[in-house]
Amino acid sequence: MPIVEHFRRRLLCRAVPLAVATLLAVAPAGAEISPLRMTPIVRAVQAVRPAVVNIQGQKTVPDEKGPAGATRQVNGMGTGVVVDERGYILTNFHVVDGVRQIRVTLDDGTADVARVIAHDKRTDLAVIKVNVGRSLPTIIVGTSMDLMTGEPVIAVGNAYGYEHTVTRGIISALGRDVQVSDTQAYDDLIQTDASINPGNSGGPLLSIEGKMIGLNVAVRAGAQGIGFAIPVDQALQVAADLMSVEKLENKWHGIEVGTTRDGASTIVRRVVPGSPAAQVGLRPGDVITRLGDVNVARALDVERAVLGRGVGERVAMEVRRGGQPMNVQLTVARRGSSPARDVAASLASTTAPAATTADPAWQVLGMKLDVEPKATFESRGSRYRGGMRVVDVRGDGPAAAKGIRAGDILVGMHKWETASDEDIRYIVSNESLPTLGEVKFYILRGEETLYGAMKVDATRR
Numbered sequence: 208m209p210i211v212e213h214f215r216r217r218l219l220c221r222a223v224p225l226a227v228a229t230l231l232a233v234a235p236a237g238a239e240i241s242p243l244r245m246t247p248i249v250r251a252v253q254a255v256r257p258a259v260v261n262i263q264g265q266k267t268v269p270d271e272k273g274p275a276g277a278t279r280q281v282n283g284m285g286t287g288v289v290v291d292e293r294g295y296i297l298t299n300f301h302v303v304d305g306v307r308q309i310r311v312t313l314d315d316g317t318a319d320v321a322r323v324i325a326h327d328k329r330t331d332l333a334v335i336k337v338n339v340g341r342s343l344p345t346i347i348v349g350t351s352m353d354l355m356t357g358e359p360v361i362a363v364g365n366a367y368g369y370e371h372t373v374t375r376g377i378i379s380a381l382g383r384d385v386q387v388s389d390t391q392a393y394d395d396l397i398q399t400d401a402s403i404n405p406g407n408s409g410g411p412l413l414s415i416e417g418k419m420i421g422l423n424v425a426v427r428a429g430a431q432g433i434g435f436a437i438p439v440d441q442a443l444q445v446a447a448d449l450m451s452v453e454k455l456e457n458k459w460h461g462i463e464v465g466t467t468r469d470g471a472s473t474i475v476r477r478v479v480p481g482s483p484a485a486q487v488g489l490r491p492g493d494v495i496t497r498l499g500d501v502n503v504a505r506a507l508d509v510e511r512a513v514l515g516r517g518v519g520e521r522v523a524m525e526v527r528r529g530g531q532p533m534n535v536q537l538t539v540a541r542r543g544s545s546p547a548r549d550v551a552a553s554l555a556s557t558t559a560p561a562a563t564t565a566d567p568a569w570q571v572l573g574m575k576l577d578v579e580p581k582a583t584f585e586s587r588g589s590r591y592r593g594g595m596r597v598v599d600v601r602g603d604g605p606a607a608a609k610g611i612r613a614g615d616i617l618v619g620m621h622k623w624e625t626a627s628d629e630d631i632r633y634i635v636s637n638e639s640l641p642t643l644g645e646v647k648f649y650i651l652r653g654e655e656t657l658y659g660a661m662k663v664d665a666t667r668r
Contacts (some may be wrong), residue, residue, distance in 0.1 A: 247417075256314055259348070297409070332445045352419070362411075362412050401434060421438055458541060465478070472504070517539065571664055574601070576625075643663075
C-alpha cells in the first residue's frame, strides 16, 4: 500500500447555486469566422485553454448521516493551471487533499495520474506534477498589482465536472478576507460575480487580455454571483516556495527576489552570504532578466530555472545593474555547500572511475539521503532532533514503493532516529534488519508527519 497512514483534516464541501456557463464555440474545420465573433473573451479563452487542466479523483469523507465514524466515497473535481512545461501544475490544496489517485486530463484529452509535489494548507495551494513525455503549454501570467473594481474578468474551470466551462463577469471588490470554515480562512481575495462553481477551484481568473490575474478558490454558499480568487501575485509567490530547489532537491542559489513597483521585473532583495549568488557577485538591487533558458519575471521563474539541474552545473544569468547589462555564470550547489567544491566534485565524477562500494542507503532503502540542517527543526519547534532529506529515490526501490519522494525528511526508522550519516549506516548494517520484515518509518512532508512501513532489501547491503 502506498504511503501513508495518517489523518488529514476534513475537506470543506462548498455548495453553490447553479449558474449558466458561457461555452467556447468551436467553428467547423475550414469555416470562416466573422471578426465580429472573435471578441476579446473568445481570444482570451483560446489563448489560455491549452494550459488549463481538469482534475478528478475519489476521496473518503465522513458520512454525517451515518453512524459515528462512518465514511463514504465522493467524486472530487477541480481545475489546475500548468506553470512549468515539464508538467508542474498549480491548483488548490483542497482539490487534491485526501485523493488517492489524482487524475489529470489535458485540453487535448491526454490523461495521466499526477503526484503531489508540495502543498501549503494555510493558503490552500498545492503543486502537482504529471509526466506525459512532452512539453506542455504554460498559463499566460498577468499581475494583480493594478486590478480595478469593475473591470471585466473570465473564469475557466471544470465546473460540476463540465470540462473547460467559461463564465464571465467583473471584479466586484478587492482585498476581501473570507472565513469559509473554522480551519480555513483566506486573506486579500479578489471578489467577482463571474460564476465560480464546485470544480472551478484551482482554475484561472483571467483579465480581458487573457492573462491569469487570480486563481479561483471559493464561493459564498447560498449567495448569487459572489465568488473569490487568490490574486495571482500571491499565488505564484507561494508556488515559488512550494517549488523551491532547497525544499525539493536540497540545492540552493541564495537569491531572495521581489518584484519592481511596476510588476514588470524581478529585483534581487537579498543575497545569502557564501551562496552561489554571492560567489558570482550578485547584489541587492540587481534586476534578473534571464536564467538559463527561462525569462525571469518573478520568484517562481528563478526556481523553475534551477530545478532539475545537477550539482556543480553552471547556469547563464543575465542581469541589469544600474541599467547596464551584465552576464554571470551561477553554479548550482548543495544547500549550504561551497559552489567551488561542488564544481570540483562534479568534474571529478565525470573523470574518476566508479566507486567500488555503492551507497548502502541507495541499495537497501532505495533513497539517496543528505543531512538536514538542525535549524530546520528549530525553526519549526519540532520534537525531532534531526533528520535526513531525501535527495533522490530509486524507481524500483522500497522507498518508491511506499510513495516516499525527493524533498521528504526521514526522521526515524523502527526504534532508531535518522539524524546523521552515522545513523543511516548503523541502520542499514544492523544484523536485526533482515528479521524485522517491514520496517516502520517516519517522514516530514511540509507541515505533516507521515508514517508507513517498508520491506527493506537487506540482501543488497
